[in-house]
Amino acid sequence: MGEGNRGGVEGAAAASPPPFALIETVGGTRRLAAVSLEAARLRLYPGQKATDAFARVPDLVTAEAEPQADAAALAELAGWCVRFSPAVALDPPDGLFLDVEGVAHLWGGEAQMLADFRARLARDGLPFRLAIADTPGAAWALAHFGADGTIAPPNGQAALLAPLPPAALRLEAETAAQIERLGLRRLAELAALPRAPLARRFGAQTLTRLDQALGRAAEALTFRRPPTPWFARLAFAEPISAPQDMARVAVDVAARLCAQLEAKDQGARRFQLCYHRLDGKVLSLNVGLSLAGRDPLRLGKLFAPKIEALDPGFGIEVVTLTADQVEATAARQARLEADPQTNDDGLAPLVDRLANRLGEARLWRAEAVESHLPELAAARGHPLTKGPLAGAPGWSPQTPRPVRLFRRPEPVEGVIALTPDDPPSQFCWRGQVHRVRRAEGPERIAEEWWKTDIDAVSVGHVRDYYRVEDQDGGRFWLFRAGLYAPEQPAKWWLHGVFG
Amino acid sequence: MSDPRRLAAVRAKVSALETGGRPDCGRLGLGAPAVDAALGGGLPLGRWHEIGGEGMEAETSAAPAAFTALLAAPLARRGWAVWVLRRDDLWAPGLEGLGFPPERLIQVCARDEAEALGVMEDALSAAGVAAVVGEVEAVGLTAGRRLQLACEKRGATGFVIRRRPFGGPSLPKGAPREAPGSAAATRWRVASAPSEPPAGEFGLGAPRFAVALERCRGGRPGAWLFEAKSAFSQSGETWNGTHPLRLVADLGDRQLAPAPSVRRVA
Numbered sequence: 001m002g003e004g005n006r007g008g009v010e011g012a013a014a015a016s017p018p019p020f021a022l023i024e025t026v027g028g029t030r031r032l033a034a035v036s037l038e039a040a041r042l043r044l045y046p047g048q049k050a051t052d053a054f055a056r057v058p059d060l061v062t063a064e065a066e067p068q069a070d071a072a073a074l075a076e077l078a079g080w081c082v083r084f085s086p087a088v089a090l091d092p093p094d095g096l097f098l099d100v101e102g103v104a105h106l107w108g109g110e111a112q113m114l115a116d117f118r119a120r121l122a123r124d125g126l127p128f129r130l131a132i133a134d135t136p137g138a139a140w141a142l143a144h145f146g147a148d149g150t151i152a153p154p155n156g157q158a159a160l161l162a163p164l165p166p167a168a169l170r171l172e173a174e175t176a177a178q179i180e181r182l183g184l185r186r187l188a189e190l191a192a193l194p195r196a197p198l199a200r201r202f203g204a205q206t207l208t209r210l211d212q213a214l215g216r217a218a219e220a221l222t223f224r225r226p227p228t229p230w231f232a233r234l235a236f237a238e239p240i241s242a243p244q245d246m247a248r249v250a251v252d253v254a255a256r257l258c259a260q261l262e263a264k265d266q267g268a269r270r271f272q273l274c275y276h277r278l279d280g281k282v283l284s285l286n287v288g289l290s291l292a293g294r295d296p297l298r299l300g301k302l303f304a305p306k307i308e309a310l311d312p313g314f315g316i317e318v319v320t321l322t323a324d325q326v327e328a329t330a331a332r333q334a335r336l337e338a339d340p341q342t343n344d345d346g347l348a349p350l351v352d353r354l355a356n357r358l359g360e361a362r363l364w365r366a367e368a369v370e371s372h373l374p375e376l377a378a379a380r381g382h383p384l385t386k387g388p389l390a391g392a393p394g395w396s397p398q399t400p401r402p403v404r405l406f407r408r409p410e411p412v413e414g415v416i417a418l419t420p421d422d423p424p425s426q427f428c429w430r431g432q433v434h435r436v437r438r439a440e441g442p443e444r445i446a447e448e449w450w451k452t453d454i455d456a457v458s459v460g461h462v463r464d465y466y467r468v469e470d471q472d473g474g475r476f477w478l479f480r481a482g483l484y485a486p487e488q489p490a491k492w493w494l495h496g497v498f499g
Numbered sequence: 500m501s502d503p504r505r506l507a508a509v510r511a512k513v514s515a516l517e518t519g520g521r522p523d524c525g526r527l528g529l530g531a532p533a534v535d536a537a538l539g540g541g542l543p544l545g546r547w548h549e550i551g552g553e554g555m556e557a558e559t560s561a562a563p564a565a566f567t568a569l570l571a572a573p574l575a576r577r578g579w580a581v582w583v584l585r586r587d588d589l590w591a592p593g594l595e596g597l598g599f600p601p602e603r604l605i606q607v608c609a610r611d612e613a614e615a616l617g618v619m620e621d622a623l624s625a626a627g628v629a630a631v632v633g634e635v636e637a638v639g640l641t642a643g644r645r646l647q648l649a650c651e652k653r654g655a656t657g658f659v660i661r662r663r664p665f666g667g668p669s670l671p672k673g674a675p676r677e678a679p680g681s682a683a684a685t686r687w688r689v690a691s692a693p694s695e696p697p698a699g700e701f702g703l704g705a706p707r708f709a710v711a712l713e714r715c716r717g718g719r720p721g722a723w724l725f726e727a728k729s730a731f732s733q734s735g736e737t738w739n740g741t742h743p744l745r746l747v748a749d750l751g752d753r754q755l756a757p758a759p760s761v762r763r764v765a
């Protein structure tokens with residue numbers, strides 16, 4: 001665990017600047033929210049009334065505290081920390097937890113990683129304290145009260161925690177003060193007490209925190225994103241900014257991740273590429289694949305059109321790639337484009353390109369649905385799912401169906417039908433009169449009563465479909481809604497055109 | 500005087516000029532010698548073809564779509580087919596009835612004209628795609644050229660159905676009705692024609708189309724009456740390898756389709 005304690009308010013640490021404090025309004029009283037080192041030396045402390053502070057230090061420089069801006073800055077810093085580990089948890093108001101297990105070897109060890117972390121943070125001018133320990137609690141305690149940059153050896157945090165004050169346990173201020181008032185000034189003394197009376201006296205929270213710090217109880221951190229083992233990163237000696245360079249490193253980092261995936265016979269369907277800018281901003285891109293894959297060139301092609309829209313600023317220094325929705329692809333060859341004749345998946349690159357460009361809803365393959373209602377008979381299916389199972393009902397090629405089906409049937413006027421059940425002999429659609437030369441029908445399509453409530457079923461939903469041909473050869477699919485009733489005129493609709 | 504070898508060489512040179520030095524990706528016979536001869540040996544593959552309708556059909560575009568599906572059905576059995584739409588009203592059961600395999604068709608709904616052309620281009624140059632149908636209003640010179648280059652990449656065949664968007668303006672004022680010097684290999688005009696059921700039967704016969712080949716590179720124009728003999732009568736599996744279109748009659752110099760009679764609503 002690493003703990004970067006960002007004292008966002010103790011900012012300006014130049015050569016003997018004037019004492020400085022941030023002020024907030026708590027319950028109608030102006031109080032100090034945070035104080036600088038110089039102010040602390042003058043015995044000012046957070047929570048002090050602003051008037052008292054001014055009485056003690058007349059030349060105190062103050063500014064308004066901005067908790068929201070601090071929180072936003074902390075979140076941004078958390079995004080920046082993803083370069084060190086994909087698992088970053090916020091510890092508001094001024095701390096971050098990084099899960100560095102299995103990551104440190106990328107830097108050659110925890111000490112080197114901490115040194116790199118320190119160098120980069122120092123370059124940004126942020127004051128901070130760091131510690132690495134087995135548990136978040138121990139790391140927090142060492143970062144806040146131990147020596148800066150402590151690295152606790154595995155299972156060795158108890159000795160390092162022993163001399164720290166009770167406040168290092170992340171307790172409420174009152175509880176910590178009460179423990180100290182009773183003469184327990186070191187954690188070692190607290191840990192030596194019998195557990196049951198300790199819990200009764202200071203609350204179960206104290207015991208929990210003690211156990212968490214010593215690794216006897218587990219602690220769940222809310223990481224900003226779930227840690228994934230499918231993670232690759234690439235750092236550059238010099239920052240890059242040209243779009244073609246960015247596209248190239250996308251392929252390079254994809255090649256690293258894909259090698260990992262290939263070693264385990266896995267493929268992934270979602271990839272997130274993050275460019276880390278020099279100024280700490282993170283630009284991320286997402287692509288999805290229709291079939292789990294691990295071809296770096298294909299990924300590069302999908303990322304390439306999106307890279308142009310990114311602003312690299314002063315340059316990109318690190319690029320990371322994470323894979324999501326990882327699944328086994330043992331039987332599939334990696335290069336899908338290799339042989340389209342023998343492999344139906346040759347279409348996957350095209351489907352991916354189009355789905356990423358237009359959106360997945362704009363790309364489909366018609367799937368047969370077992371329904372008599374024309375508007376329900378064809379559904380949109382995923383383009384690359386295998387066809388319906390053998391024996392599944394498809395559309396019958398024998399029943400004439402139009403090539404164009406209107407989403408909503410269009411009303412037809414001026415229908416002349418000789419006897420009620422006959423096809424129309426003339427109708428008017430879109431302002432044009434069509435004389436019917438030949439007709440077929442009716443084909444009665446009734447409501448699917450087994451799907452709805454039996455009381456809602458009505459003969460008014462019955463449709464009698466006719467296939468008619470007009471004098472010019474135009475073929476149309478008309479229907480009459482409802483059963484024939486002598487007292488009211490029949491309503492005709494045009495549902496499709498055969499061509 | 501007339502050396503046959505020299506003649507053959509000149510012929511080859513001329514045909515190379517006619518095709519613009521493009522690779523020959525083969526031709527698709529339509530099953531009728533007269534039509535194939537007019538096309539110069541069949542429908543050229545690895546090119547793109549323009550298909551349009553008249554009158555109301557410029558908007559509903561049912562006959563051009565049905566004709567295109569029939570034309571491209573043998574291609575769709577060789578590889579994948581992609582149909583780029585502007586408006587989602589293509590209905591797969593209808594394609595099935597015409598003998599076009601909808602399970603090998605991927606439909607794409609584009610937001611605008613430029614996107615439709617871009618998707619067509621992308622699909623034409625993709626591996627495994629044999630035919631791409633796109634419904635667009637007009638193909639400009641540059642867009643046509645780009646389509647042609649995409650076709651040549653892998654020998655896929657493109658079909659552009661010229662279709663006016665519903666409710667939209669017909670064409671901007673001053674815009675030419677036909678794109679000048681279009682890069683299309685052929686241009687067809689398709690209209691439905693009255694069907695003839697077999698003697699003694701009621702109802703409609705097999706769908707017929709009055710088709711005019713208005714323009715053809717390396718061929719000559721013509722007008723024919725086609726019939727989709729096997730439409731709505733065969734099951735999808737039994738396809739015997741012949742083209743689904745049948746020639747009914749040579750329209751010759753006859754007026755192809757009666758001029759769209761402007762009638763008022765009575």
